[in-house]
Amino acid sequence: MGIPGLTTFVNCNPQLTKEFPLHSTRLVIDGNSLYHFIFEDTRMDFYHGGDYDQYAFEITEFFRLLHSCNIELYVVFDGGTCNDPNDIKFQTIQKRMKQKLENAMRIASGLRGKKRVMPILAFDTFKAVLKKLSIPFAVCDFEADKEIAMLANTLNCPVLSNDSDFFIFPLTGGFISFDKVIFSLQEIKGENNSVEHFLPARLYHVDNFFPSLGKEVLPLLAALLGNDYIDKDVFKSFNDSIQSNECKTQDWKSPGDKRTLKVVLWLQGLNSYSEGIKEIISKAGSQNEKTISSALETIIETFQANVPETESSLYSYFMGKEQIGENQIRRVNGSVIPMWYLSHHRKGSLSPNCLDIITLHRKFLSPQVEDPNSLASSYQSSVNLRKYMYGILLSEDSADFETNGAWGLQANMKSVVKEFDRRGDIIISQVINPVKLETYSGKSIKLSDIPDLSRNEKKNLLRMILDIPCFNIDHMTPDLELILGLVIFWIKNSQRKVTISHMQSVLVCLIMLKVKWALMYPASIGCDKNLIEAAVFGIKTKTLKIVNEKLYKYSKYTKSRTSRVDCGLIHGFAQFQTCILATMHLNSLLLDPFPGPYIPHIFSGTFLYNFCKELHRRRDPDQFIYEMLSKNSNLIQIYQCLFDAVNKAVGPTAFRYTENRYHYSEYTPYGGKLHDGKCLPHINESVENCSMPVFLRKTRIRLKRKDQVQQMLLCTDFEL
Structure with a gap:
């Protein structure tokens, strides 16, 4: 949502805001605005589908800053879309979707610009991090703006958002725009000479705009400038009839935006709010009078945020006494x-x-x-x-x-x-x-x-929908079962088949993200470890650092004017993201029979893109993976166990073949093409019922005859 031109106008007129040290206060945050702000402000990668591990880190850092300032947080999100009889909101959503598609197509085609495309798993990642940090949040039934304003007025605290609608709401505690906060801790002396921290900010208050008319006139500003629920053409003829008051332009600065300035000057020249209403309706004409009156009623109702006689539903929810039955x-x-x-x-x-x-x-x-x-x-x-x-x-x-x-x-x-x-x-x-x-x-x-329904019934329903096979593997916890199940579903259902390198990159990414997590938070995993976690947390820190150092360079993306993403490669991972999203929503709808997948531990778009591209370039991608995962750890065995489980479930025809012959499914992951297509005998069975790779001590040999296999087994030492 937003009112075109209003944010720019306020930024050009600093007298509308005042300095405000943000600390030791309650704060209501517009969640939808915040998760976009963090993504855009931290310059996150958006070319490859989303680096959700890095995004989660930036979210954590943001709330760490606020926590350091002793701020009590209430995060509120939009819910569904109201049933709008005039479909104005529906048209707005369609327009924004079209713009986002145009931006995505430009990026995929190699064209550069300032517009960014929010990764589709960003919202679910944001919520998951809030839960991990125990940040209180709520989702409204429909649009959140009015509920946010009512909650803030009940708590008598500011609202933090980038939505210009909040310049109109009568917020008793004021409004702080994200771009009016310096997110750098400053020190101030508190009681007894104690040191407290604050964030420098500028606070806007509705009373600063038209002191003589009062805040009741501000909805007219929103109506004439337009917003998501008012067709801007409704007031076009009236806006065209407004005459600029040249003598008062010196009070305001509005470079390049004469339309906003003209409306502000007209409002400033009114004697009363009722005078403005009468003038708008009188100039509408008999044919448009009904439409204009209806639009004004809608806008006035939208921006009413007075505290009702009964507590707001959000306040009741956050105070732990909500009665859901009242909101049918x-x-x-x-x-x-x-x-x-x-x-x-x-x-x-x-x-x-x-x-x-x-x-x-x-x-x-x-x-x-x-x-x-x-x-x-x-x-x-x-x-x-x-x-x-x-x-x-x-x-x-x-x-x-x-x-x-x-x-x-x-x-x-x-x-x-x-x-x-x-x-x-x-x-x-x-x-x-x-x-x-x-x-x-x-x-x-x-x-x-x-x-x-019992948990087992719901698990079986999801297993049936995803067609998850029975995995006979040690440490196959429910969370890993669901992740491997959706990987298998993705490979089987991709409309354009993915390559085997796509699958390999995803499996290595699962390991890489756990390695990174273990180094950042060595005591974060509980006793119920899955196959990957059991391996990662059983490895010495020195070895983990070596693996992380090898893989980390593939998490970087150097953008240049001539660089262009391989959109054919990215398409496979884009399909994977839609499968993750749908699986998560199905699992949550069934009340989480499986632990909800934590996206920052599953998907890192830049790594997947770079690593998959590297595999395509390698003459021997399998040996490359072995080298990346370090021969001094059992990570390669874990990778092979995951590879075998997925490869067995999807079958040999599931992948799209590339020009590199080593990517063909007739080649085993860690051996050559063998007689009758049979794989190299499994040597290491250290993980029960799971085949492990066989590696030669110094070099790899591509085998073509059965007698070569027998000779190799007799003459070669193996590193297990």
């Missing part, structure tokens, strides 16, 4: 959404977009950097996962299904979802038929039934 939200058919769902929605456990699916039957698929030459978007690889999610969310909208055969699955609901996705370089809408789901016992799964 209805489906398209008029039935009430279950209270358990609203409770988990408010806690941020569910995707806010799911509410749009229930109430509006539509879903916007946020564009990302991928191959512009691919007609189908990366989201097509995960469409089957979304069908199951839609089936659960809309399970009580319609009972009319047609049986679809095996596995108890049924399709063709009358209630469908309209997805907005890209096709080529344009935004299109397509109708998706949800898929109904049944348990193995034949029971239909409804949204209201989910809390009553």
Whole structure:
């Protein structure tokens, strides 16, 4: 949201703000604005899909700063989209989606610019970090702006955001824009000569704008300049009729923005708020009077934020006494959404977009950097996962299904979802038929039934949806089972097949991110370690540092004017991200039968891109991986165990072959093409039921005959 030109106008007129040491106070933060701000302000990479490990670090550092200043935080996020009868908000969302697609296509095509593309897992990463840091946050039912303003007024504290709408809200504690804060700790002496820290900031207050008229006039400023809920053309004729008051222009500075200055000067010349309303309506004409009056009512209602007689729902929630039952939200058919769902929605456990699916039957698929030459978007690889999610969310909208055969699955609901996705370089809408789901016992799964299902029942449902095989591996904890399951789903369902190098890069990335985490937080993992964690935390720090040093250089990206991303390579990882996103949302909808995947431990876009590109260049990519993971550790054995598990599940035809013959699936990961396609015999069985690599002491030999295998086994020592 935002009001065009208003932020620039306020920045050009410093008399509207005052110096404010930000410390020892409560602070309400606009969560949607914040997670964008941190991504953009820290200049995070956006060419390769998102470095979520680095993003998580920057989020942590941001809240560390605020904590050092003794600030009590309340973070609030937007929920679903209100059902707007005029579809103004819908048109705004479509416009922004089109702009984001254009930016993504430009980046993928090698064109540079200032516009950035937010990675699609950034929001879920941000929420996950908040949970790890125990930062209190809430998700509103719909738009958060008014709820944020009411909460801040109840707490009598400032709001921190980059949304220019907050220049209009009557905030008793004032408004601080992100770009008006210097995020560098300063010292101040407190009581008893104690040293306290603060962040220098500038505070805006509505009373500073039009002191003589009062803050009630500010909604007129929002109406005439336009916002997400008002069509700017409604007031175009009135804006054109405004005459500039030249004698008062010296009070304000507005270089290059005569429109905002003209509206401000007109408002300043009014004698009263009611006079402004009458003048706007009188100049509208009889044909537009009804439209103008309706628009004014909408804008005035939008920016009312007085503390009601009863406490705001957000205040009650943060104080631990919310009554969810009072906030009833209805489906398209008029039935009430279950209270358990609203409770988990408010806690941020569910995707806010799911509410749009229930109430509006539509879903916007946020564009990302991928191959512009691919007609189908990366989201097509995960469409089957979304069908199951839609089936659960809309399970009580319609009972009319047609049986679809095996596995108890049924399709063709009358209630469908309209997805907005890209096709080529344009935004299109397509109708998706949800898929109904049944348990193995034949029971239909409804949204209201989910809390009553056992954890094992819900695990089995997700295993069936992802087609997760049975992994007979030591330390196969549920979190790793889900991660490997979604990796397998990604490879099997990619609309453009990925190469084996894509899979290898993902598996090495899982290890690399755990190594990095172990070095940063050596005591962070609990006793229930998965296969990777057990290996990483069992290795000496010196060895971990060696591995980290070797792999770290692939986490860097040097941008130049002539550099261009390999969009064909990136497309495979873009498909992987959509599978991660859909899997996470399905898992959370089933109330997390598996531990929710922690994205900073799964995906690092720059590393994946650089490492995969390096594998494509290598004559012997398998030996290269061995060298990177260090022969003095058991990480290579862990990698091979993961490789075997995934490779066995996807089959030999799952990958797209490259020109490099060593990438063909007929080659074993750590050996040559053998007689009848058989693999080199497994020597090391140190991880139960999991094949391990065989390495020659000094050199690699590509074998072509069975007698060569026998001769090698007799004559060669092995490093295990």
